[in-house]
Amino acid sequence: MEREREARRRAEALAEDRLQDIYAKQQQIELLNTIASTANQSDSIAHVLRAALTAIGGYLDWPVGHAYLARQNEHSGASELTPTGIWHLASTQPFTAFRECTEDMSFAIGQGLPGRVLDNGEPAWIEDLANDDNFPRAPQATSSGLRSGFAFPVMVGSEVACVLEFFATKPTETDPDLLWLMWQIGVQLGRVIERNRHEEHLLHNASHDQLTGLPNRRLFHDRLTHAIARAARDPFNLFAVLFVDIDRFKVVNDSLGHPAGDELLVRVGQRLLSALRSNDTVSRPQGESTPRPDDTLARLGGDEFTILLEGLNEPADALRVAERLQSVLHEPFSIAGQDVYVTVSIGIATRPYGRTCPQQGAQASDAPQPPGRTTPDDLMREADMAMYRAKSLGKARCEFCDPGMQTQALQSLALETDLRHAVERGEFIVHYQPIMSLSQDGITGFEALVRWPREGGLVAPDAFIGIAEDAGLIHRIDLQVLRTACRQLAQWHADYPDAMLTISTNLSPRQLTRPELVGEVRGILDATGAPPTQVRLEITETATLGNLDELIETLRRLKALGIQLAMDDFGTGYSSLSYLHRLPLDILKIDRSFVAGLDRDEYSQRLVQTVIHMARNLGLEAVAEGVESRTHAATLRALGCTRAQGYHYSPPVAAEQATELLRTAFTAA
Ligand code: C2E
Ligand code: MG
Ligand code: MG
Numbered sequence: 238m239e240r241e242r243e244a245r246r247r248a249e250a251l252a253e254d255r256l257q258d259i260y261a262k263q264q265q266i267e268l269l270n271t272i273a274s275t276a277n278q279s280d281s282i283a284h285v286l287r288a289a290l291t292a293i294g295g296y297l298d299w300p301v302g303h304a305y306l307a308r309q310n311e312h313s314g315a316s317e318l319t320p321t322g323i324w325h326l327a328s329t330q331p332f333t334a335f336r337e338c339t340e341d342m343s344f345a346i347g348q349g350l351p352g353r354v355l356d357n358g359e360p361a362w363i364e365d366l367a368n369d370d371n372f373p374r375a376p377q378a379t380s381s382g383l384r385s386g387f388a389f390p391v392m393v394g395s396e397v398a399c400v401l402e403f404f405a406t407k408p409t410e411t412d413p414d415l416l417w418l419m420w421q422i423g424v425q426l427g428r429v430i431e432r433n434r435h436e437e438h439l440l441h442n443a444s445h446d447q448l449t450g451l452p453n454r455r456l457f458h459d460r461l462t463h464a465i466a467r468a469a470r471d472p473f474n475l476f477a478v479l480f481v482d483i484d485r486f487k488v489v490n491d492s493l494g495h496p497a498g499d500e501l502l503v504r505v506g507q508r509l510l511s512a513l514r515s516n517d518t519v520s521r522p523q524g525e526s527t528p529r530p531d532d533t534l535a536r537l538g539g540d541e542f543t544i545l546l547e548g549l550n551e552p553a554d555a556l557r558v559a560e561r562l563q564s565v566l567h568e569p570f571s572i573a574g575q576d577v578y579v580t581v582s583i584g585i586a587t588r589p590y591g592r593t594c595p596q597q598g599a600q601a602s603d604a605p606q607p608p609g610r611t612t613p614d615d616l617m618r619e620a621d622m623a624m625y626r627a628k629s630l631g632k633a634r635c636e637f638c639d640p641g642m643q644t645q646a647l648q649s650l651a652l653e654t655d656l657r658h659a660v661e662r663g664e665f666i667v668h669y670q671p672i673m674s675l676s677q678d679g680i681t682g683f684e685a686l687v688r689w690p691r692e693g694g695l696v697a698p699d700a701f702i703g704i705a706e707d708a709g710l711i712h713r714i715d716l717q718v719l720r721t722a723c724r725q726l727a728q729w730h731a732d733y734p735d736a737m738l739t740i741s742t743n744l745s746p747r748q749l750t751r752p753e754l755v756g757e758v759r760g761i762l763d764a765t766g767a768p769p770t771q772v773r774l775e776i777t778e779t780a781t782l783g784n785l786d787e788l789i790e791t792l793r794r795l796k797a798l799g800i801q802l803a804m805d806d807f808g809t810g811y812s813s814l815s816y817l818h819r820l821p822l823d824i825l826k827i828d829r830s831f832v833a834g835l836d837r838d839e840y841s842q843r844l845v846q847t848v849i850h851m852a853r854n855l856g857l858e859a860v861a862e863g864v865e866s867r868t869h870a871a872t873l874r875a876l877g878c879t880r881a882q883g884y885h886y887s888p889p890v891a892a893e894q895a896t897e898l899l900r901t902a903f904t905a906a
Contacts, residue, residue, distance in 0.1 A: 265418055268296045272422055276429045283323060285429045286399065289422065290325035293403060297415075300327035301383060301404040303339060305351050307397050310343075318344040318351045318400055325403075335381040335404075337463055338374055341531070349373050350388045351400040358397050360389035360419055362411040366404075378404065385409040389419040391426040398430045446536040448499055449506040457535035457543055461613040464547055465588070472589055477555035479544040480584040480620035481509065481562065484632040486540035489577055497573040502540065504570055505579060509542060510534050512565040513558070532558075543617070550707055552587050552642045553649035559583045559635040580633035584623030586616045587642065653708050655691065656701055660713050665689055667721045668889035671898060672739070672860060672882045675874045680902050682739030682771070684882060685722035686889045687714060702745065711745040716757055718742050719774075723767035725892055730768055733903050741773040741803060746780035750787070755794045762798060769799030773824065777805045781816050792821050803860070808848060818855060825852040829863020829883070835872045846876045853877070 275288040290302040302325035305318035320340045326332055344352040349372055353361040363369045364385050366378045378386075388402035401423075444456040452460070461478065468474045483505060490498035513532035533545040544562075546555055562583065569576035588611055619638035627636040637643040659665065669683040689696040705711040719742045726740040748754055762769050774795060780788055792802055803824035804817070808831055827848050834841025845861070852859040861873045864883030873881055887898065 264296065268292055268418070269421060269425070273425055276425050279429075280433050282430055282433055283321070285426060286321065286323050286401075287325075289426055290323065290401065293401070293419070293422065294325035294327065297403060297405070299403050299405045301325065301332055301335070301381075301386075303336075303402055305344070305400045305402070307355060307399065310345070316346060316355065316397075318355055321399075332381045332383075335374065335377045335383060337466075338377040341460075341463065342374070347371075350386060350402055354388045354390050354400045355397050358390050358392060358395070360387060360416040360423075362387040362409075362416065364410055365408050382406050387411075387416065387419070389416065389423050391423045391430060393427045393431045393434075398427060401426075446538075449503050449536050451506050451510075451542075452533055452535040454535065454537045457533060457537070457545065458613050460533045460545055461616065464545060465611055465613065465616075467547070468588055474547065475549040475551070475554075475587060475589065476545065476547040477549060477552070477558075477585055477587040478616045478620040479546065479555065479559060479562075480586075480617070480624040481542040481544065481581050482583075482624050482628070483540040484580045484582055484628070489572075493573050493575065493577075500572055501570060501577060501579070502536070504572075505540075505566065505581075506534070506536060506542065508565045509544070509562055512561040513544065514546075543620070549587070551646070551649060552585075552637065553646040553653075555585050555587060556635065556637075556646045556650060559585065563633070563635070582624055582627035582632050583635040584620045584625070584627055584638065585635065586619035586623060586638045588616065649704070652701065653704055656689075656705055656708065656710060659689060659691070660705075660710050660717075663717055665714060665717055666695075666891070667718055667725070668891055669722075669725070669895035670882055670889035671887050671895070672741070672880055673886050675861075675870065675879055675881050680736070680738070680899065681880060682741065682773075683722075683895060684741040684743075684775075684889070685718055685725075686743070687718045706745055706747050712748050712751060712754075715742070715744055715748055716761065719758065720761050720765065723761055723765035723772060726767045726771060727765050729896070729899060730771065733899060736899070736903055737771065738899075739771045739773055739801075740767070741775050743775045743805065746777060746782075749776065749780050749791050750783060754791065755798070758795060758800070759798055762800075770801070772800045773803050774800060775803040775805040775826065778807070778809070781820070785816060785819070789819060789821065796821050806862070808844070817851075822855075822857055824858045824860055825855075826860045826862050827878070832861050832863045832869055832873070832883070833865070835869050836866070842872065842876070845873070845878075849877050 271292045272289050275292075276285050279285050279288070286304045290304060294300070294302045304321045304323045306321050307316055307318055309315070310317045320342065322340055324336065326336070329336075342349075344355065346352055347356045350361060350363055353371070362385075363372060366372055366375055366384055366386060369375065372378070378384075383404040384406055385408050386402060386404035388400050390397045391399035391401065401419075444453060444459075445451065446453045464476045468476060483501075486498070486501075489501055513534055532547075535543050535545075537543055544558070546558055549555060563581065566579050566581060569578045571577075623636045623638040627634045630636065637646065666688050667685045668688050669685055671680045672682045672684060673679065674681045687698050689698075689701055702711065702714075705714055722740045722742050726738065729736070729738050758774075761767075762772065776792075796802060801823040802821065803826055804820070804822050805826050806828040807825050809828045825848065827845060831841050831845050831848070835845060849859045858880060859878050860880040860882060861869075861878050862882055864870055864873065864881040864885045866885055869883070870881060870885060890898070
C-alpha cells in the first residue's frame with residue numbers, strides 16, 4: 238500500500254516535470270517561430286532586430302535589451318560594435334541613465350559585455366554586473382537597477398554582424414540551455430542580415446555622412462540633445478558647440494573640380510578628427526578624476542562641420558581646441574597633384590556660460606547660470622552666427638557667440654602662456670606671513686605664499702593657481718616656492734637659532750599623486766640645509782577626494798623625512814571628520830571664514846571652539862587663519878587656540894621685511 242502510493246507520487250512528479258519540460262520547449266519553439274516568421278516576412282534589418290528584441294525580452298521577462306552593429310572603426314579600421322539605438326525596454330524611466338550611456342559608447346574587441354562576444358563569436362553571461370571587472374557601464378546599470386545580463390552574436394558566416402544584449406533586475410546564473418537557444422536565434426537573424434547586407438549600410442547611413450563617414454546632422458543633433466540634458470542635471474558640466482566652415486572652399490571646388498573637392502572634404506574631416514579627443518570611450522583610463530567625454534565631429538553637409546566638446550573647465554578650453562584644429566590644417570593637402578592650403582573659420586557657443594574669470598582674481602561668477610531651456614537649435618544657431626562673424630572679420634579665425642566670453646577666453650590663454658614662461662624662468666617670488674604664538678604674541682614661524690610679478694604688479698595666487706593646476710605647471714611652482722622658503726629658513730635658522738622658526742608652504746592636491754614628490758622634497762631639504770622638523774607642508778581637504786590609502790601612504794613618507802603636515806582651510810572641505818583621524822597630521826588650520834564670524838555670531842564661536850577641541854583630542858596644533866582684530870585674537874585665546882596668523886599681526890610681506898620683523902622681535906627680546 239505504502240509502496241504503491243510512493244510509486245504513484247513519483248509517477249506524478251515525473252509527469253509534472255515532463256509537462257513543464259514540454260511547456261518550456263513549447264515556449265522556446267514559439268519564440269523561434271515568431272522570430273523566424275518576422276525574419277522571413279521582413280527585409281528590414283532594423284525591423285527584424287526590434288521584433289527579436291521584443292520577443293526575447295518578453296520570453297525572458299527581462300526589462301532591457303539592445304542591439305549593436307559591428308562596423309569598422311573610422312580611425313583604426315578595427316572591428317567594433319556601435320549602438321543601433323534599437324531597444325527592448327519594458328518601461329523607459331528607470332533605465333534612462335543606462336540607455337544614454339550605452340548609446341554614447343562603442344565597444345572594441347574584448348571590451349565590455351558586447352566586446353567579448355565580438356572577440357570570440359560566443360555568447361557571454363555576466364551573473365553580477367556590479368562585480369564584473371570588464372563591464373564599464375556598471376555604475377549606470379546599478380543606478381538603473383540592473384543586476385545581470387548576457388549577450389549573443391548574430392553571425393554571418395564566421396563573422397559577427399550584430400550583438401544583442403539583455404539585462405535582468407536580479408542576479409542570474411549562467412544558463413547554457415538558454416544561451417544555446419539564443420545562439421539558434423542568432424543564426425536565424427544572421428540570415429536576414431546576409432540577405433539584406435546593403436541595408437546594414439543604410440542603418441549606419443541614417444546617422445552618418447556618406448562621403449566622410451562622420452556622424453551626420455541627425456546624430457549630432459541627438460548627441461547635442463543628450464549633452465544639454467546632462468548639463469541640466471550637472472550645471473558645472475560646461476560644453477561647447479564649434480561650427481567649422483572651410484574658407485574659400487568654393488574656389489577649390491570650382492577650380493579643381495568636384496571629385497577633388499570631395500577628396501578635400503574627406504581629408505579635412507580626417508585631420509579635424511585627429512585633433513580631437515578619441516572617440517573610443519571604453520579604453521580610456523578609469524579613475525581619471527574628471528574624464529572628459531568624447532568629442533563628436535559631424536559633417537552637416539557642404540563644407541560645414543560641427544563639433545561637440547563636453548566636460549570643459551572653462552570657455553578657453555574650447556578656444557584651445559579651436560587653435561589645435563587650425564594648426565592641424567596648416568600643412569597643405571596634396572590634391573589632384575596640387576598643394577591646397579586650407580583655413581577654417583570657427584564659431585563657438587558654450588553652455589552654461591563660463592564660470593572662471595582669472596583676470597578678476599578669484600572665481601568671479603562661481604555659480605554657473607542654469608542652461609535654461611536651451612535647445613540644440615539655439616546652440617547651432619549661435620555657433621553658426623559666431624562663425625559668420627569670424628568670416629566677416631577676415632577668415633581663418635575663431636569667434637565666440639558672446640564677445641565678453643571671447644575676451645575672457647583670450648585673456649585666459651594669454652595668462653597661461655605667460656605663466657609657462659614664468660615657470661620656465663623661475664620668476665615667482667615668495668612673501669612671508671608671520672604665524673604668531675597667541676600666548677606670547679611672538680613670531681613662531683611664517684607661511685610662504687607665492688606671488689607672480691606681472692605687468693608691473695604682483696598677481697595673487699588665487700588668480701593663477703587654478704590655471705597652473707590645469708596646465709600641469711603647479712608642481713613646478715610649488716617646488717620653486719618650497720626651495721626658496723627652505724633656503725630662507727636655513728638663513729633665519731642660522732641667524733636666530735633659538736627662535737626655532739617654522740616655515741609652511743602650500744602643496745596643491747595635484748602634487749600629492751605624483752610619485753616623484755617625496756624624493757623632490759627630500760632633495761630640497763638636503764640642498765638647502767633647512768632643518769626638516771621646522772618645515773611644514775599644508776594640504777587642503779580636496780586632497781582627500783582621491784584614493785585615501787594612497788594619500789595616507791604619501792603623507793607617511795613625507796613625515797618620515799622629519800617634516801610636519803598641516804590641514805589648511807579646515808572646515809571648508811568635504812567630509813572633514815570621517816577621515817581626519819586616519820591622516821598623519823600635526824596641525825589643523827582653521828579657515829578664516831570661521832574666524833571672520835567670531836565677532837558676528839555665536840555659531841562661528843561654537844564651531845571654532847569645536848574645531849579647537851577636536852584638534853586637541855587628536856593631538857593636533859590648531860592655527861587660526863585670518864585673524865584681523867584684537868577681538869579675534871582675544872576670543873581665540875580664550876577658546877584655547879595657541880597659534881594665529883592674519884592681518885592683525887602682519888600681511889604677507891617680502892623676505893627683507895620679514896627679516897626686519899624678526900630682527901625687531903628677537904633683538905628687543
Ligand atoms: P592659504 O594657504 O590659506 O593662505 C592664506 C591666505 O589668506 C593668503 O592669501 C593670505 O594673504 C590671506 N590672509 C592672511 N591673513 C589674512 C587676513 O587677516 N584676512 C584675510 N582676508 N586674508 C588673510 P594669498 O597669499 O592670496 O593665498 C591664497 C591661497 O593661495 C593660499 O591660501 C593657498 O591656498 C594658495 N597658495 C599660496 N601660495 C601657494 C603656493 O605656493 N602653492 C600652492 N599650491 N598654493 C598656494
Ligand atoms: Mg596655506
Ligand atoms: Mg588657509
